[in-house]
Amino acid sequence: MISKKSIEDVEVEGKKILMRSDFNVPLESGRVRDDTRIKAAVPTIQSLINRGARVVLASHLGRPGGEPKPELKMNPVADRLALILGRPVHKIDSVAGPEVNKKVVEMQEGEVLILENLRFEKGEEKNDPQFARLLAEPFDLFVNDAFGTAHRAHASTAGVASFLPAVAGLLMKKEIEELSRCLNDPARPLTAIIGGAKVSGKINVIRRFLDLADNLLLGGGMANTFLVADGFTLGDSFYEEEMVEEAADLLDESEESGCCLLLPVDLAVTKELKTGSSFKNLSPEEVEEGGKAVDIGPETVALFGDIIADAAMIVWNGPMGVFEVPPFDSGTAGVAAAIAGSEAYSVVGGGDLVAALEGLGLTEKINFISTGGGATLEFWEGKELPGIAVLQDK
Ligand code: ADP
Ligand code: MG
Numbered sequence: 001m002i003s004k005k006s007i008e009d010v011e012v013e014g015k016k017i018l019m020r021s022d023f024n025v026p027l028e029s030g031r032v033r034d035d036t037r038i039k040a041a042v043p044t045i046q047s048l049i050n051r052g053a054r055v056v057l058a059s060h061l062g063r064p065g066g067e068p069k070p071e072l073k074m075n076p077v078a079d080r081l082a083l084i085l086g087r088p089v090h091k092i093d094s095v096a097g098p099e100v101n102k103k104v105v106e107m108q109e110g111e112v113l114i115l116e117n118l119r120f121e122k123g124e125e126k127n128d129p130q131f132a133r134l135l136a137e138p139f140d141l142f143v144n145d146a147f148g149t150a151h152r153a154h155a156s157t158a159g160v161a162s163f164l165p166a167v168a169g170l171l172m173k174k175e176i177e178e179l180s181r182c183l184n185d186p187a188r189p190l191t192a193i194i195g196g197a198k199v200s201g202k203i204n205v206i207r208r209f210l211d212l213a214d215n216l217l218l219g220g221g222m223a224n225t226f227l228v229a230d231g232f233t234l235g236d237s238f239y240e241e242e243m244v245e246e247a248a249d250l251l252d253e254s255e256e257s258g259c260c261l262l263l264p265v266d267l268a269v270t271k272e273l274k275t276g277s278s279f280k281n282l283s284p285e286e287v288e289e290g291g292k293a294v295d296i297g298p299e300t301v302a303l304f305g306d307i308i309a310d311a312a313m314i315v316w317n318g319p320m321g322v323f324e325v326p327p328f329d330s331g332t333a334g335v336a337a338a339i340a341g342s343e344a345y346s347v348v349g350g351g352d353l354v355a356a357l358e359g360l361g362l363t364e365k366i367n368f369i370s371t372g373g374g375a376t377l378e379f380w381e382g383k384e385l386p387g388i389a390v391l392q393d394k
Contacts, residue, residue, distance in 0.1 A: 001184050002176055004391040006168040007044065007143055013052040016104055018139040019044065019169060020156050020387075022146040022371060023059035023077045030071070032080045037148075040371055042084060044145045044169035045112065049087075054107040056139070057081075057114040058095070058156055059146065066122035078114045089114055095121050096134040104138035124155045132159030145169025147176075150387030151375040161390035168391050171371070176388065178347055178368040179379045187312035187345060188214055193304070193335060195220030196318025196352060199243040203250075204381040205317065210254055215311070216261045217304050219296045219320035219331060223264050226251065227293075230263065232284040235291035237269075262304070266297030268321065268328060275325055294328045295321025301334035308335070311344040316353065317377065323356040333360050340365035349376030 021041040026033040041057075048055045062072045078091040090113040092103055100115065107113060118124045123131025132155040136142065142164040144150070149157050150172070160166070168176065182190060192209035194202060199222040209216050218226055224239035229247035254261040263284075269291040270279040281297035296304075308314060316339070320331035336357055339346050348354065349370035357363045370376040378385055 002180060002388065003394040004168050004173075004176065004388065005394050006173040007047060007170065008173075009394065010141065010165070010167055012048055012141065014054075014109060015140040016054045016107070016138060017048060017056065017141045017143055018136065018160065018164065019048070019055055019057050019143040020146045020149075021057050021059045021169075022148040023057070023074070024061055024148070025077065027071075027076060030076060032076050035080050035084065037371065038077060038081050039084060040171050041145055041169075044143065044171060045085065047170060048143070049110045049112065052109045054104070054109060055112045056104060056107075057112065058118055058135075060119040060124070060149070060156075061117045062119075064117060064119045066119065066125065068120045072117050072120075074114055074117050081112075081114065085112065087112065092116065095124075096131065096137070101138040118154075118156050121155075125152075127153050127155050127159045129159060129162065131155045133163050136160045136163035139164055142166040143169045144387050144391060145171045146387065147172050147370070148372045148375055150372070150385040151378045151383070153386035157387035158390050166391050168388075172388070175370060175372065179349070179370060179376060181345070182212065182313060182315045182347060183380070183382070186212070189311050190313045190315070191215040191217065191307055191311040191344070193217045193219070193314065193316040194318055195222065195320045195332075196350065197221040197238070199225045199240055199247055202318065202377060203243070203246060205377050206250065208381055209315070210250070210257050210259050210261065213259050213315075215307050216254070216259050217307060218261070218263055219300070219304075219335070220318050222318070223296070224293055226263050227284050230284075233287070234284065234293055235269070235287045235289050237287065237291070237293040262307070264296045264300040265303060266299040267293035268295035268297050268331065269293050270328075273322060273325055273328075276327070279327070294325070296331035296334075298334070301331055301338070304335055305338035308338040308342050308344065311342060314339055314342070314344045314346040315380070316346070316348045317350040317380075319353050319356045323352075323359070329356065329360060332356050333362065336360060336362040349373070349380075
């Protein structure tokens with residue numbers, strides 16, 4: 001069980017704090033299009049300010065690849081954060097070095113400063129110790145609140161902790177708590193739902209839930225790979241040839257596990273994947289040459305729905321179909337509706353799935369939505385995330 005110190009466990013008054021946030025937000029014409037991630041950082045920032053700390057925020061934005069890119073400066077983030085906080089947020093055009101050191105020393109208690117895009121510096125993604133030392137230099141404490149990048153060992157997520165005491169922010173703390181629920185003594189029956197495109201990126205998480213869960217429901221493109229492993233041909237559907245053998249092994253293993261693994265019993269099959277295109281709901285053996293299985297069908301939604309209705313806890317990663325192309329969002333919507341109608345405690349993670357649920361307006365009834373994609377998967381796999389490992393133990 002992971003038990004890390006958070007900002008609630010340490011003295012912060014008067015301290016100069018380097019806070020790593022995930023402000024990797026979508027931009028549009030130089031402005032922030034979606035400020036969900038900025039808002040998610042506010043409780044930690046507010047708590048630190050209220051307790052008299054000097055807060056200096058650092059994040060990456062986009063993929064500048066180790067050099068300055070004017071269109072990826074943090075200015076739009078600073079502007080939006082100032083609006084949300086209702087107080088000035090100072091912005092500096094460098095990431096680390098004498099200019100930053102000077103500015104930090106001059107800061108008053110309760111002031112907020114945001115550094116330039118961390119990935120303008122080559123040392124960031126390389127986790128260069130010299131850069132990490134420079135980044136840490138003017139500070140007394142490191143607060144990591146960027147769960148979404150915690151699976152990366154970068155200077156600002158892991159390296160700085162060699163030079164500063166490190167604790168979790170409130171968002172990080174909440175992510176650890178919520179994502180741990182299904183790993184440590186979950187409410188049962190525990191039902192795991194896994195979808196998305198590829199088996200390859202999620203094989204470890206599938207194995208983990210085969211171990212942990214009472215039910216494992218598979219959908220999306222990855223279910224195609226399992227159906228092929230089960231002997232179906234599936235026409236021109238997407239699947240991963242190189243993962244078929246491993247999927248077959250996993251199906252065998254599932255027979256001896258205490259977990260009930262379910263694959264789709266029907267699929268939405270289309271000849272052409274485009275918005276509004278016609279399709280048929282077919283059982284796996286009915287899919288013919290030229291047909292593409294792009295969503296789970298209504299019988300599968302009903303079957304999964306029955307299991308969901310009986311669950312006490314649900315974890316879900318990855319959409320059930322090509323949700324970007326309606327009507328092939330209906331399997332994902334159907335599963336979300338079943339979760340909304342169940343009494344189970346639900347935890348959802350995965351960049352595309354969360355985007356799908358937001359688009360469908362179905363996020364309200366989910367108990368916890370993780371801000372991580374890859375980080376959430378690695379956490380559930382049971383891997384040690386570098387950005388969490390460096391935090392002080394409780
Ligand atoms: P997440 O980000 O939620 O973990 P993934 O990145 O694994 O999810 O997968 C999301 C992608 O999977 C989406 O782009 C979606 O279009 C695709 N996908 C889902 N079902 C299918 C399918 N049956 N065939 C092809 N692609 C699919
Ligand atoms: Mg994805």
